[in-house]
Amino acid sequence: MQTKFKLPEFFQRQVSEPLLLECKADLDPEGCFGEQWIAVSEEKLVVWHRDEAPRLTLPLAEIKDARAVSAVGGGSLHIDTDFGPVVAVRYTAALIPMFDYAAKLIKAAAHSEELPVLSERDLPRSCPQCGNPLDEGMQVCAQCMNKGKLAIRMLRYAKPYKLQMVIAGVLLILTTLVELIPPYLTKIMIDDVLGAARQSTRLLAVIGGLGLTTLVMAAMQAVRGLIGIWVGSKLMGDFRKDIFSALMKLSLAFFDRRQTTQFIGRVNNDAEAMRQFLTDGVIYVIGQLLRFVAVLFILFSLDWKLTLFALIPVPFMVLLSMKIWPKIGRLAYQQWRSILRLNMLVGDSLQGIRVVKAFGRERTEMSRYEQTNTEVVHNNLRMEGMWQFIFPVFSLVTGAGTLLIWYHGGHKVLEGTLQLGTLMALLSYLGMLFGPLEWIQQMINWTSTAMAAAYRVFEVLDTVPEVMDVHEPVPIGTIKGDVAFTKVTYGYEKHNPVLKEIDLQVKSGEMIGLVGHSGAGKSTFINLLCRFYDTDEGSISIDGIPIRSISQTDLRKQIGVVLQETFLFEGSIAENIAYAKPEATPEEIMRAAKIANAHDFIVRMPDGYDTQVGERGHKLSGGEKQRVAIARAVIHDPRILILDEATASVDTETERQIQEAIARLVHGRTTFAIAHRLSTLRNADRLVVLDKGRINEVGTHEELVKIPGGIYRKLVEAQQELSKIKGVEV
Numbered sequence: 001m002q003t004k005f006k007l008p009e010f011f012q013r014q015v016s017e018p019l020l021l022e023c024k025a026d027l028d029p030e031g032c033f034g035e036q037w038i039a040v041s042e043e044k045l046v047v048w049h050r051d052e053a054p055r056l057t058l059p060l061a062e063i064k065d066a067r068a069v070s071a072v073g074g075g076s077l078h079i080d081t082d083f084g085p086v087v088a089v090r091y092t093a094a095l096i097p098m099f100d101y102a103a104k105l106i107k108a109a110a111h112s113e114e115l116p117v118l119s120e121r122d123l124p125r126s127c128p129q130c131g132n133p134l135d136e137g138m139q140v141c142a143q144c145m146n147k148g149k150l151a152i153r154m155l156r157y158a159k160p161y162k163l164q165m166v167i168a169g170v171l172l173i174l175t176t177l178v179e180l181i182p183p184y185l186t187k188i189m190i191d192d193v194l195g196a197a198r199q200s201t202r203l204l205a206v207i208g209g210l211g212l213t214t215l216v217m218a219a220m221q222a223v224r225g226l227i228g229i230w231v232g233s234k235l236m237g238d239f240r241k242d243i244f245s246a247l248m249k250l251s252l253a254f255f256d257r258r259q260t261t262q263f264i265g266r267v268n269n270d271a272e273a274m275r276q277f278l279t280d281g282v283i284y285v286i287g288q289l290l291r292f293v294a295v296l297f298i299l300f301s302l303d304w305k306l307t308l309f310a311l312i313p314v315p316f317m318v319l320l321s322m323k324i325w326p327k328i329g330r331l332a333y334q335q336w337r338s339i340l341r342l343n344m345l346v347g348d349s350l351q352g353i354r355v356v357k358a359f360g361r362e363r364t365e366m367s368r369y370e371q372t373n374t375e376v377v378h379n380n381l382r383m384e385g386m387w388q389f390i391f392p393v394f395s396l397v398t399g400a401g402t403l404l405i406w407y408h409g410g411h412k413v414l415e416g417t418l419q420l421g422t423l424m425a426l427l428s429y430l431g432m433l434f435g436p437l438e439w440i441q442q443m444i445n446w447t448s449t450a451m452a453a454a455y456r457v458f459e460v461l462d463t464v465p466e467v468m469d470v471h472e473p474v475p476i477g478t479i480k481g482d483v484a485f486t487k488v489t490y491g492y493e494k495h496n497p498v499l500k501e502i503d504l505q506v507k508s509g510e511m512i513g514l515v516g517h518s519g520a521g522k523s524t525f526i527n528l529l530c531r532f533y534d535t536d537e538g539s540i541s542i543d544g545i546p547i548r549s550i551s552q553t554d555l556r557k558q559i560g561v562v563l564q565e566t567f568l569f570e571g572s573i574a575e576n577i578a579y580a581k582p583e584a585t586p587e588e589i590m591r592a593a594k595i596a597n598a599h600d601f602i603v604r605m606p607d608g609y610d611t612q613v614g615e616r617g618h619k620l621s622g623g624e625k626q627r628v629a630i631a632r633a634v635i636h637d638p639r640i641l642i643l644d645e646a647t648a649s650v651d652t653e654t655e656r657q658i659q660e661a662i663a664r665l666v667h668g669r670t671t672f673a674i675a676h677r678l679s680t681l682r683n684a685d686r687l688v689v690l691d692k693g694r695i696n697e698v699g700t701h702e703e704l705v706k707i708p709g710g711i712y713r714k715l716v717e718a719q720q721e722l723s724k725i726k727g728v729e730v
Contacts, residue, residue, distance in 0.1 A: 006022065007019070007022040007037060007039055008037065008051075010051055011037055011039065011046075011048050014046070014053075014054065015039055015041060015046060017041040017042060017043055018041060018042070019039050019040065019041050020040045020041060020042065020105060020109055020115065021038070021039065021040040021102055021105050021106075022037070022038070022039045022040075023037075023038055023098060023099075023102060024036070024037050024038075025037075025038065025077075025089035025090060025091040025095065025099075026091055026092050026094070026095060027074065027089070027090040027091055027092060028049060028090075029049055029055065029090075031090050031341060031375075033334075034049070035049070035050075036048065036049050036055070036089045036090075037049075038077075038088060038089055038102070040060075040102075040105065040106055040109060042060070042109065043059065043060060044057060044058060044059050044060060045057070045058045045060065045063065045079070045088070045106060046058075047088050047089060056086070056088060058079060058081060058086070058088075060106075060109055060110045061110075062081045062082050062083070063079055063080070063081055063106065063107075063110040064080045064081060064082065064110070065079075065080040065107055065110075066078070066079050066080070066102075066103040066104075066106035066107040066110070067080070067103055068096070068099045068100045068102070068103040070096055074090065074091055074092040074093050074095075074096070075090070075091060075093075075095075075096050075099060076088075076089065076090045076091070077089050077090075077091075077099050077102060077103060079106070101116060101118060104116045116496075117496055150451050150454045150455060150458070151451070151454075153454070153458065154274055154277060154278060154450075154454050155278070155282075157235055157238055157239065157274075157278065158231070158235065158278050160234075161231045161234060161235070164227050164230065164231050165231060167227060168224050168227045168228060168231070168283060169283065169286070171220045171223060171224040171227075172224060172283055172286065172287050172290075173290065174220055175217055175220045175221060175224065175287075176287055176290050176291050176294065177294070178213050178216055178217050178220070179217060179291070179432070180291075180294055180295070180298065180429075180432075181209070181213045182210055182213055182214075182428075183424075183425045183428035183429055183432075184298075184425060185206050185209050185210050185213070186210075186421065186424055186425060186428065187419075187421035187422055187424060187425035188206055188421065189203070189206045189207075189421065190419075190420050190421030190424060192421070224283075228279045228280065228283070231278075231279055232275050232276075232278075232279040232280075235274075235275050235278055235279065236271055236272065236275045239271035239274055239275060239457065240267055240268070240271050242461060243267050243270075243271060243457055243460055243461070244267055246460050246461045246463070247267075247460060249465055250460075250463060250465050251465045251466040251467040251532070251533070252467075252527070252532040252533065253466050253467075253492070253532075253533055254463065254465070254466065269453070270453035270454075270456050270457050271453075271457065273450045273453035273454075274450060274453055274454050274457065276450065277447070277450035277454075285447075291432060292433065295429050295432045295433045296433065298429055299426060299429050299430070299433065302422055302425060302426055302429075303409075303418065303422065303426060305408075306405055306408055306409055306412075306418075306426055307426075309401075309404040309405065309408055310401045310402075310404060310405050310426070310430050310433075311401070312400075312401065312404065313397045313398060313400050313401040314401075316397055317394065317397050317398070317434075320393065320394070320397070324386075324390055327386070328383075328386055328387075328390075331379070331382055331383045331386055334379050334382075335376075335379040335380060335382075335383050338372070338375045338376045338378075338379045339376055341372050341375070342369075342372045342373060342375075342376050345368060345369055345372050346369070349365045349368075349369070398434040401430060401434065402427065402430060402431075405423070405426055405427055405430060406427075409423040409426060409427075410423070466533070466534070467531060467532070467533065467534050467552070469551060469552050470548060470549055470550070470551065473549065473550055473551035473554065474545050474549045474550055475554075476542070476543070476545060476550055476554055476555075476558070478558075478639065479542055479543050479558050479639045479640075480508040480543050480639070481508035481509060481542070481543070481639045481640055481669065481670035482506065482507060482508050482542065482543050482544070482670075483504075483505075483506040483529065483540070483541070483542055483640065483670060484504070484505050484506070484540070484541045484542075484544075485502045485503060485504040485505075485538070485540055486503060486538050486539050486540070486541070487501050487502070487503060487537060487538035487539075488501070488502040488503075488528065488535050488537070488538035488539070488540060489501055489502070489535065489536050489537040489538055490524060490528055490533060490535050490536050490537075491536060492524075492533075497536065497693060498521045498524045498693050499521045499524055499525065499528070499690075499693045499694075500692075500693040500694050501537075501538070501694065502525070502538070502694070502695060503695070504688060504695065504698075506670060506672075507670075508670055509668055509669065509670060510670055510671075510685045510686065511666055511670075511671040511673065511683065511684045511685045511686075512671065512672050512673070512684060512685065512686055512687075512688055513673050513674075513675065513681035513684035513686070513687040513688065514526075514672060514673065514674045514687075514688055514690065515674075515678065515681065515687050515688065515689045515690070515711075515712055515715065516689055516690035516691055516696075516711070517691070517711075517715075520690040520691055520692065520693070521690050521693045522674045522690055523644065523674070525672075525690070526561075526642045526644060526672055526674070528540060529547075529559070529640070529642070529672065530555075530556065530559055530561070530642070531547050531548075531552060531555055531556075534548065542555075542558070542640070557636075557638075558638055558639045558640055559638050559639075559640045559641075559642065560580075560633035560636045560637075560638030560640070560641050560642065561633070561641075561642045561644070562626070562629050562630055562633050562641075562642070562643050562644070562662075563629070563644045563645070566617065566622075566625040566626050566628070566629040567617070568613045568617030568620070568625055568628060568629075569613075570612075570613070570614070570615055571612065571613065572607075572609065572610045572611060572612055572613070573602055573605075573608075573609050573610070573611050573613060573628060574586070574589050574609040574610060576613060576617070576628055576632060577589050577592055577593060577598075577609075577628060577631045577632050577635055578632075578635060579632055580632060580633075580635060580636035581635050581636060584635055586609070588635060589609065589631075589635065590609070591634075592631040592632075592634040592635040593609075593627075593628075593631045595630075595631070595634045595661060595664050595665065596627045596628070596630035596631035596634055596661040596665070597627055597630075597657040597658070597660055597661040598624070598627035598628055598630070598631050598661075601624055601627075613625075613628075623657070623658065626658055627657065627658060627661060630658065630661045630662065630665060633665060634665055638669065639669060639670065640669065640670045640671075640672075641665060641666055641669045641670070641671045641672070642671075642672050642673075643662065643666075643671065643672070643673040643674065643675070644674045645674055645675060663683075678701075678712075678715060678716055678719055681701065682701045684700075684701070685700070686698060686699065686700060687699060687700065687701060687704055687712060689704065689710075689711050689712045691711055696711055697710055697711060697712055
């Protein structure tokens, strides 16, 4: 099975047997940009770095597991062997899907299991025009995008504030024109006032003119700044609102294929880049261009020969900018990457601080940090060193132009063909001219950054949800709860279905237990019922109405979910219970908590129902969070209830309390329950046993345990054996 990367012939000659996988990583063993090649045959895994002997060779017989470990900006392929874990290769974020597939293939090959099927989604994506790697969710790279269309689309956001923008633009033009007055007044002062006798009145007038221009410039800059802040804040709010609204409308599948942390940057950083482009960038660029043209016109009007001498360094500055700024961009990216790795290491070490201390690995973590920190320092020195080189060079080039003016202009002054005031004005205007030239390439790069941010934002705004709402939904009111799966087939990848031809009729008020090995399709079953995904084939109906004909909002009002990993939002216990019904009264919240067996532990807390749960509810124990989640489902009052491992990972007493709460909650509702402990499903009306995506057995607990060699019976026997080992009764 090959990826789009073909193993070089030099490496192919070192592997005689047929290959199951051949692919390339884009980081070297030290985590810097480079190449490593990996090949997997039926006998071994081989990794090369450069044109040399294999860096790593592992027989498949020694491989216990393979894991693709994702991190910020990239990941690494970990191989668990009989002798301990090994990091095979490291790679950037663009290759994460491919190495997720590689890990599955290596694990399957090592255990002689069926190999996974390679899909287009697993392959690294590149720009069809230039071939550069594409970021997750992008269709065209930043270099090839149509920047003109993006700029026009961004400018549409400024339409509601066009009056303020026009005022800011007029003030910019006036400020630029006023900035040109002081050098000319200085010329008049030197040539016409200071060089003549008894000119005190004119001197006062010129000084007054200089003071007035300074005052006018300060006032206009202040007003323009205030307008910019007001418009910028409004634009930032509009950007963030639209991005977040678009994210909320997208289907669950969109987030399954992406690192959700990237969207924090899109909501904040990318929106800020777009805001700067509209409020600061456009105005700054226009202002600099306007000043450049005006200054150039004045210089030629004062002395065109001296102006030509002054412009001699300009081509050198432009060429130098074009050579240096791309290198600055690469150095900035390397610095960003090294800082990401440092932050990732700190996050891992602090989140796993209990493990670090339990195994006495503090020195190891400090050594890892020191190595990564050294890389950050090295990249920082290169970056800052480049900056410290750029500005002196630009100053040297612009200084050469100034020296030419002084030399030739000075000779003219001494010869009497040029007045001293004119020479001083030329030098002042020359400084205004070179300022924009020094930053022209940086402005281009800065604009490209804003364009890339805009593309990422509009990529989200333009994404069509995979699960679309029907245009004319069927009103359902309060449902009875009859559920029917008819020939339902679904796969997260179309060629690899997780559920296959599922047929199941569930009556209102019936409790169904979903049972099966890990990966059998239990969670996918409930995801389809909630319509987080749409079936590939077949249909699901509630009370005889296909769920595709029901508004997603109406559907989910009828469904309540209690998950194993309970998520609580930052806020109070009362706010979390009332999440599905914000208008709930304190009495309703308390009643829901009592039904969920949560009232007693809540009132024992210092602040009772006003107790803050902390981030993700970390101030509460697992059982307490679970009961708050049940109370949240109670107050939602759903007609269909989904329990996904609702009692997993809690002690026996807490499980008893949760079971009591669930018993009250399921009464009169259609319930689908997934449970790790099969004993918790004994009260289910029917158990549906899934195996490899198909319904294998259906019946009550008593009926299924009597089936010789049945899947459910084997699961029960396995748990009973495990319980005997632990000394706990199932």
